[in-house]
Structure formats: structure tokens, C-alpha cells
Amino acid sequence: MCDTCGCNITHGNENFIKPGGKLHKTESGKEAVTVLHNLLDENDHTAMHNRDHFDQHNVLAINLMSSPGAGKTALLEATIQQLDKNLRIAVIEGDLETENDAERIRKHGVKAIQISTGSACHLDAHMIHQALHNLDLKEFDIIFIENVGNLVCPASFDLGQHLNVTLLSVPEGDDKPAKYPVMFRASDFVLISKSDLLPILDDFKPERARKYFQDIASTAPILELSSKDKSGMSEWLAWINQQIKTRKDYLKEHPLSSHSHSHTHGHVHTHSHEHTHDHVHKHV
Numbered sequence: 092m093c094d095t096c097g098c099n100i101t102h103g104n105e106n107f108i109k110p111g112g113k114l115h116k117t118e119s120g121k122e123a124v125t126v127l128h129n130l131l132d133e134n135d136h137t138a139m140h141n142r143d144h145f146d147q148h149n150v151l152a153i154n155l156m157s158s159p160g161a162g163k164t165a166l167l168e169a170t171i172q173q174l175d176k177n178l179r180i181a182v183i184e185g186d187l188e189t190e191n192d193a194e195r196i197r198k199h200g201v202k203a204i205q206i207s208t209g210s211a212c213h214l215d216a217h218m219i220h221q222a223l224h225n226l227d228l229k230e231f232d233i234i235f236i237e238n239v240g241n242l243v244c245p246a247s248f249d250l251g252q253h254l255n256v257t258l259l260s261v262p263e264g265d266d267k268p269a270k271y272p273v274m275f276r277a278s279d280f281v282l283i284s285k286s287d288l289l290p291i292l293d294d295f296k297p298e299r300a301r302k303y304f305q306d307i308a309s310t311a312p313i314l315e316l317s318s319k320d321k322s323g324m325s326e327w328l329a330w331i332n333q334q335i336k337t338r339k340d341y342l343k344e345h346p347l348s349s350h351s352h353s354h355t356h357g358h359v360h361t362h363s364h365e366h367t368h369d370h371v372h373k374h375v
């Protein structure tokens with residue numbers, strides 16, 4: 092997690108940590124580094140809430156991560172156009188500023204909530220919790236969360252998603268899994284995006300990228316995909332459909348009442364007390 096650039100100061104946690112960063116003392120005299128632990132605890136707690144909320148409504152939540160401009164929004168636009176029309180989609184967009192990405196999504200007739208993070212270079216569970224106040228989950232089957240473009244910090248914050256998908260775009264170079272292992276290790280599915288550029292940017296060797304993934308012990312499937320010429324799209328859509336089915340089957344076998352209890356916070360959702368400190372988030 093980034094603890095030097097001030098990215099940990101967000102609306103949801105500003106009462107825990109004050110500007111000044113790592114070495115700033117809190118009123119109780121605790122070093123901020125301890126506070127950061129508390130902050131991640133708080134985040135995990137809210138993330139659990141969010142996940143229970145998704146599960147109660149049988150909604151699959153997928154967190155898309157990548158460096159800026161790797162093609163997350165373009166992928167969402169292509170996905171909306173091609174995914175089974177019976178599947179009801181909503182999108183939560185995270186950017187420091189602007190509604191641009193939400194507007195791109197809304198043009199396709201899909202509900203999109205834009206979160207403006209201000210100075211924070213990642214989304215956190217509190218922000219998603221706020222966004223969920225504006226989404227009636229009964230109306231959706233799948234929620235895509237487009238995280239802030241950043242290959243580092245987003246991997247440290249559980250949002251309550253079920254799955255992480257990370258894009259590695261061809262112009263970035265094939266060595267990024269080696270340089271940013273935390274995010275790629277946290278991925279359930281990796282997309283080598285902008286694959287239409289492979290013939291032009293032939294320094295990018297997909298087989299070398301795959302080798303870097305092996306080196307960081309990533310077991311996620313890897314797919315070359317282009318939102319432009321649509322290659323790889325059918326495999327991506329098939330993966331999404333499979334994940335929706337897998338989640339539904341899992342919830343049938345593990346009814347929510349067996350691991351959660353009701354808890355009211357203005358709106359009704361459940362609250363789980365299972366809690367881990369693993370910030371590489373993989374969820375069944």
C-alpha cells in the first residue's frame with residue numbers, strides 16, 4: 092500500500108489520519124503507521140459489508156484495475172454492447188476528477204455512478220459503500236467497478252468485489268507483471284489489452300509476459316483482447332457468464348444466513364465478522 096503520497100486520506104477515513112502522512116501523531120499519540128493498520132481494518136470491515144450486500148442480491152461484483160489508459164472503459168463499453176442483454180449491468184467509475192467515464196457508459200443506456208476521489212489514487216470500500224446508496228441492487232445482476240488507473244495502490248484496498256480483473260495493455264510493455272507483482276498476483280483474470288497493436292508494437296512479446304506471470308506465481312488465466320477489433324471478446328464474455336454461474340451456485344450451497352447476520356445502517360444489509368488481513372484479495 093502507498094503510505095507516502097497521501098493517497099490514504101479519503102473521505103471515509105479522514106477522521107483516522109490527518110494530513111502529514113506516515114509520521115503524523117494522532118490525538119491518542121499513536122504513530123500513523125498503527126493508524127494505517129486500523130484504516131485497513133476499517134476498510135476490510137466495510138468491504139465485507141459491501142460483499143454481503145452484493146451477495147444478498149445475487150449480484151456479481153468485478154473490480155477492473157490497470158494503469159491509466161490501458162483500456163478499462165473501452166472494455167466496459169464493448170462488454171455492454173456484447174454481453175447477453177438479459178444481464179442487467181451497472182458500473183461504478185473511479186477517477187480523481189471528471190464524469191467522463193460515467194458519461195461514456197451512460198451513452199450505452201447503462202447506469203453508471205461516478206466516484207471522484209479527489210487526491211486518492213485508488214477506490215476504497217467506503218467510497219463503494221457510498222455509491223451503493225445510489226444503486227438499487229435488486230435491479231442488477233453484475234456490477235463492474237472501474238478502479239482509478241494505477242498499478243499499485245488499488246490492489247491494497249478490498250472493495251467488497253468478488254473478482255479482480257487486471258488489464259496489461261500492449262503499449263505498456265511486457266515486463267509490468269514483474270515490476271508491479273502485487274496487483275497482478277491479486278488478479279483472477281488478466282487481459283492483455285489492445286492486442287490489435289501487437290503487430291505494430293512488436294517489442295511486446297505475449298510469451299514473455301506469460302513468463303513474467305509465471306515468475307510471480309500468478310495462476311490467473313491470461314487472455315489477449317482488443318476492444319477495437321473485438322478479438323478475445325467472446326472468451327471474455329464466456330468467462331463473465333461462467334463467473335455469474337459459479338457465484339450463484341456458491342450462494343446456493345452457502346446460504347447467506349449461515350455466515351452473516353442482519354445489521355441495519357439506514358438500509359438493510361448483512362454484516363459478516365469473518366475478517367482477514369490478506370490484502371491480496373481473492374474471494375470464492
Ligand SMILES: Nc1nc2c(ncn2[C@@H]2O[C@H](COP(=O)(O)OP(=O)(O)OP(=O)(O)O)[C@@H](O)[C@H]2O)c(=O)[nH]1
Nearest residue numbers: 158159160161162163164165240285287317318319
Ligand atoms: N488500439 C486500441 N486502443 C484502445 C483499445 N482500448 C482502448 N483504446 C484506446 O486507449 C485509450 C484509453 O482508453 P480508455 O478506455 O479510456 O482507458 P482507461 O483504462 O479507461 O483509462 P483511465 O480510466 O483514464 O485509466 C483511448 O484512446 C482508447 O480509444 C484497444 O483495444 N485497442
Ligand SMILES: [Mg+2]
Nearest residue numbers: 163164192237
Ligand atoms: Mg476509464
